[in-house]
Amino acid sequence: MKRLWTRQTQPAHDRELLAHVPTLASSLQQLGDTELTSRYQQLKQQNHNPSEQTTIQTFALVSEAVRRTLGLNYYQEQLMAGLAMIRGEIVEMQTGEGKTITAVLPACWYALAERGVHVMTVNDYLAERDFETLSPVYQRLGLTAGLNQPRLTAEEKQTAYAADITYGPGYEFGFDYLRDQIMTLSQQRTRLGGQFTRTLNGQLLNTPQPVQSAHAVAIIDEADSVLIDEATVPLVLSSQGGQPADNADVYQAARQAALTLKAGQDFLVNQQASELQITDLGILRLSADRSLIPIERLDRPWMQYVEQALRAELFYHRDLHYVVIENRVQIVDPHTSRIFTDRTWRNGLHQAVEAKEGKPVTTESQPIARIMRQKYFQLYDQLCGMSGTVQGCQQELREVYGAHYSHIPPHRPSRRTDLPVRLFSDQHSREQALVRTIQEMQPTQRPILAGTADIDASRRLSNMLHELGIAHQLLNGIQDAEEAAVIAAAGQPQTVTIATNLAGRGTDIQLGLGVAESGGLHVLAAGFQLTERIDRQLIGRAARKGEPGSSQILASLDDALFRQAKSAWVDSLKLLADKTGEIPVSRQILGKITKTQRRIEETGRQRRKQLTQYDDWLSSATCSTWN
Numbered sequence: 246m247k248r249l250w251t252r253q254t255q256p257a258h259d260r261e262l263l264a265h266v267p268t269l270a271s272s273l274q275q276l277g278d279t280e281l282t283s284r285y286q287q288l289k290q291q292n293h294n295p296s297e298q299t300t301i302q303t304f305a306l307v308s309e310a311v312r313r314t315l316g317l318n319y320y321q322e323q324l325m326a327g328l329a330m331i332r333g334e335i336v337e338m339q340t341g342e343g344k345t346i347t348a349v350l351p352a353c354w355y356a357l358a359e360r361g362v363h364v365m366t367v368n369d370y371l372a373e374r375d376f377e378t379l380s381p382v383y384q385r386l387g388l389t390a391g392l393n394q395p396r397l398t399a400e401e402k403q404t405a406y407a408a409d410i411t412y413g414p415g416y417e418f419g420f421d422y423l424r425d426q427i428m429t430l431s432q433q434r435t436r437l438g439g440q441f442t443r444t445l446n447g448q449l450l451n452t453p454q455p456v457q458s459a460h461a462v463a464i465i466d467e468a469d470s471v472l473i474d475e476a477t478v479p480l481v482l483s484s485q486g487g488q489p490a491d492n493a494d495v496y497q498a499a500r501q502a503a504l505t506l507k508a509g510q511d512f513l514v515n516q517q518a519s520e521l522q523i524t525d526l527g528i529l530r531l532s533a534d535r536s537l538i539p540i541e542r543l544d545r546p547w548m549q550y551v552e553q554a555l556r557a558e559l560f561y562h563r564d565l566h567y568v569v570i571e572n573r574v575q576i577v578d579p580h581t582s583r584i585f586t587d588r589t590w591r592n593g594l595h596q597a598v599e600a601k602e603g604k605p606v607t608t609e610s611q612p613i614a615r616i617m618r619q620k621y622f623q624l625y626d627q628l629c630g631m632s633g634t635v636q637g638c639q640q641e642l643r644e645v646y647g648a649h650y651s652h653i654p655p656h657r658p659s660r661r662t663d664l665p666v667r668l669f670s671d672q673h674s675r676e677q678a679l680v681r682t683i684q685e686m687q688p689t690q691r692p693i694l695a696g697t698a699d700i701d702a703s704r705r706l707s708n709m710l711h712e713l714g715i716a717h718q719l720l721n722g723i724q725d726a727e728e729a730a731v732i733a734a735a736g737q738p739q740t741v742t743i744a745t746n747l748a749g750r751g752t753d754i755q756l757g758l759g760v761a762e763s764g765g766l767h768v769l770a771a772g773f774q775l776t777e778r779i780d781r782q783l784i785g786r787a788a789r790k791g792e793p794g795s796s797q798i799l800a801s802l803d804d805a806l807f808r809q810a811k812s813a814w815v816d817s818l819k820l821l822a823d824k825t826g827e828i829p830v831s832r833q834i835l836g837k838i839t840k841t842q843r844r845i846e847e848t849g850r851q852r853r854k855q856l857t858q859y860d861d862w863l864s865s866a867t868c869s870t871w872n
């Protein structure tokens with residue numbers, strides 16, 4: 246990756262440099278809007294020279310545009326983060342420190358070069374929110390902003406990319422790249438003579454053009470999520486599936502066959518690793534009665550259909566891995582609990598889940614092109630980003646993306662109180678304790694955000710509160726309420742919000758009248774997440790912007806983290822439970838939990854590394870075949 250401006254960070258020098266920004270910005274206050282725009286445009290015409298002077302002027306113009314449009318004045322820390330990002334760094338700013346407007350500083354600085362700036366975040370909701378909020382700021386400087394969303398037409402995408410600054414979810418940029426590659430390849434295959442004839446006929450004028458022109462700059466919000474957490478799953482572009490399948494009976498027959506098999510005899514299963522293998526005995530049993538196999542309708546070996554049916558049965562659970570909405574199986578993102586309406590599992594797994602649920606079986610989509618996310622982001626000349634939680638993955642960001650890390654201190658010291666962790670022997674005891682805590686807090690009028698691990702748990706907690714007549718709202722991706730409306734209400738007095746990880750990133754819960762005085766938002770986390778970073782995201786919803794707030798984790802030995810720990814110390818903890826199921830938590834236990842989370846983070850890193858190496862090998866193998 247090429248750097249536009251590299252220089253070692255010198256905090257004292259930077260502070261001195263940035264101290265000029267507010268002064269210069271104040272002097273711009275007397276300018277009219279047109280004059281403000283033309284000042285920025287003049288900078289653009291000065292044949293973009295990445296000097297410190299240009300940086301100060303750009304930051305001052307952006308500061309004034311933000312003040313006029315949003316009524317906010319940049320903090321010094323936001324300017325520092327902006328400066329770090331134009332050096333290609335990934336900055337860690339605590340949650341709630343105002344990353345959304347911080348991204349405008351590097352975006353406008355990079356836009357001076359007129360090569361296109363892509364601002365990416367984790368999902369379309371956040372991309373649209375940021376685009377809506379910030380477009381008027383860009384307009385003031387004479388810049389255009391575009392929104393790149395899934396399901397746009399090619400023309401709409403071209404318009405979004407033609408803008409100076411394009412917002413969108415990270416994965417969508419990758420999918421556009423794959424679509425462009427496929428189109429370009431298919432055009433290259435058109436024989437020269439064919440092109441000549443088509444040119445004579447005027448047909449080439451209508452030849453589709455790639456939507457993505459360049460990979461100049463990517464500014465990535467929630468960088469650890471986009472670049473690390475999601476990086477285990479490659480981007481795969483598939484042909485359109487999802488139509489009613491005319492071989493539905495095959496998947497149903499495979500399910501019937503799978504249900505006759507006995508674990509330990511006919512198949513071996515490793516629940517932890519989600520692996521299974523049909524034994525020789527199982528194969529014998531499955532082939533015993535050939536009349537049960539719809540042989541002439543198979544597209545792949547029968548065993549593979551049965552294996553997928555078993556996987557669907559054993560590893561894929563409703564309201565955890567998928568939901569069923571309007572008779573359709575829809576995948577749930579394991580990191581955020583967000584529902585992917587337009588994605589399906591491959592190799593017949595989606596159909597196996599549909600058959601398991603007794604829903605209409607749809608046609609399989611076929612993979613057409615794929616790219617590891619790492620490879621896609623490496624295409625950019627310049628990559629930078631922000632997150633509240635970079636610590637724990639800075640080494641990987643450097644190794645894979647060549648991006649250095651810098652930590653930006655909070656504008657105001659945190660006023661969050663983290664109450665002692667509570668641990669329970671099982672999920673049920675934990676849920677009882679959650680409900681008791683919510684009940685006890687009701688008189689304080691403080692809003693509560695209860696974060697659950699999955700949709701199923703959010704529903705259970707919701708039902709328990711219903712039974713007790715405790716009013717609450719639910720944010721788990723399948724309720725009808727608009728996400729923005731739920732979040733807007735979550736900081737109002739006495740509001741109880743139950744949310745899956747959907748609320749974990751990027752949601753800014755504004756405190757209602759009198760809430761700060763009564764102690765601010767209280768976050769109740771139902772369990773530890775697999776990594777410390779994700780814990781910090783949820784907890785970070787409380788006490789933002791120097792406000793008061795508190796958090797508490799209520800864990801249970803049933804949680805995925807303890808299951809993954811697979812250790813004798815976890816089993817021994819059960820013996821310590823009192824009659825409510827609560828287990829006293831020592832520093833030693835907390836230390837072991839942190840150790841487990843770090844081990845899982847490290848395993849994830851190794852896995853991503855292996856996947857990329859395997860992908861490298863695969864690409865070189867494929868290339869040599871083509872040659």
Ligand SMILES: Nc1ncnc2c1ncn2[C@@H]1O[C@H](COP(=O)(O)OP(=O)(O)OP(=O)(O)O)[C@@H](O)[C@H]1O
Nearest residue numbers: 317318319320340341342343344345633751752753
């Ligand atoms: N300079 C500023 N002055 C006053 N308020 C600000 C400033 N910058 C941001 N804010 C406000 O702080 C709140 C949090 O901002 P934002 O959502 O961008 O934070 P964040 O760092 O992205 O949080 P998260 O890590 O949760 O995504 C918003 O309400 C925003 O308007």
